[in-house]
Amino acid sequence: MSEPRKPMLSVSEAQTLMLGAVRPLADTELVATLAANGRVLAAAQVSEMNVPGADNTQMDGYAVRAADCVSGSAALKVSQRVPAGHVPQALQPGTAARIFTGAMIPQGADAVVMQEQCALDGDTVTINHAPKSGEWIRRAGEDIASGSVVLAAGTRLRSQELGLAASIGLAELPVKRKLRVAVFFTGDELTMPGEPLAPGAIYNSNRFTLRALLENLGCEITDFGIVPDSLDATRSVLRQSAEGHDLIITSGGVSVGEEDHIKPAVEAEGKLNMWQIAVKPGKPLAFGEVRQAFFIGLPGNPVSSFVTFLIFVRPFILRLQGVAGAIAPRAFSMRADFDWPKADKRNEFLRARINDEGGVELFRNQSSGVLTSTVWGDGVIDNPPGQAIARGDQVRFIPFSELLY
Secondary structure, eight states, X not given: OOOOOOOOBOHHHHHHHHHHTOOXXXXXXXXXXXXXXXXXXXXXXXXXXXXXXSOEESSSEEEEOGGGGTTSSEEEEEEEEEOTTOOOOOOOTTEEEEEOTTOXXXXXXXXXXXXXXXXXXXXXXXXXXXXXXTTTEEOTTSSBOTTOEEXXXXXXXXXXXXXXXXXXXXXXXXXXXXXXXXXXXXXXXXXOTTSOOOTXXXXXXXXXXXXXXXXXXXXXEEEEEEEOSOHHHHHHHHHXXXXXXXXXXXXXXXXXXXXXXXXXXXXXXXXXXXXXXXXXXXXXXXXEEETTEXXXXXXXXXXXXXXXXXXXXXXXXXXXXXXXXXXXXXXXXXXXXXXXXXXXXXXXXXXXXXXXXXXXXXXXXXXXXXXXXXXXXXXXXXXXXXXXXXTTOEEEXXXXXXXXX
């Protein structure tokens, strides 16, 4: 007598199960700030300096004492020239200093007048403006105060964070080591581009898509290539993949056909915690462990593999890497410029793009094998189970820019 079929997990249930199993990386290393793009910060960084380090000017002009310029047409002797990176002399009453963007404010000056409001005649400048004290001056510590935390532990470092780290003199940063991911692809029909395509064969597009997605997330990848459709071969590569890796990702072989060997192979070499999810595309999604490595088995259909990676694998990897805080992608309420009358019992992720009228439109074919939809689209519509869509309805749109990096 066969076991009763378990109900499929919802998208949120599957995400909760996977994220709840995460054991974030503990190993850290020190890397050059110039080489830290995409890495995850292992410890908070505290500034030991003020930024700016001293009061400086926001623009080219003249540093003055505001009290000398109340007439709105004061004629002042130009006593010095202050380029950025030079230390000025104190400003004497009745004088002005020619000053350039970023340069230190001379002691005694309390305002800067932009050069467009000034007229120079020899060594005398007429200030055609009555500035207020503090005008066009950046104060010391205005951006960063000494002793403040500028980058929190668990921050995924982007160009902005690297620039900020450099602005307080950090030449190196402590980061989590790179996540080690093993990948392989099952299917006797798979052929690599550049090789002859036999009858019934297909090119292995998933290898290129998944590797690029993992590279976007800063993973260290070991590619075990294409594995034949056999239980023994699948078990053998699973054992190899588990050695020295944090995560194993496969594509294909996760359905229930006679040539789908992932499920029995993982159960033989480790354990399987999750099998099917109420999601379209991508119902067969496996999650478990093989020895010390986590295991995620993605569907073989190219769009299913792509979408399930974005929705389930990406947040799992971010948590494994030690990313703190919110990892869920931002979604935006957008107007549907289409009809989707047939509701599905599963949570659908429909490939769509923003049109010139500010609404979203669907790709004509939402099949799980139509990879062109992922190139045509700007993102996906997260459509709840049982939800039909009528033209003009508001839908939940997640741009690919929120999902790919």
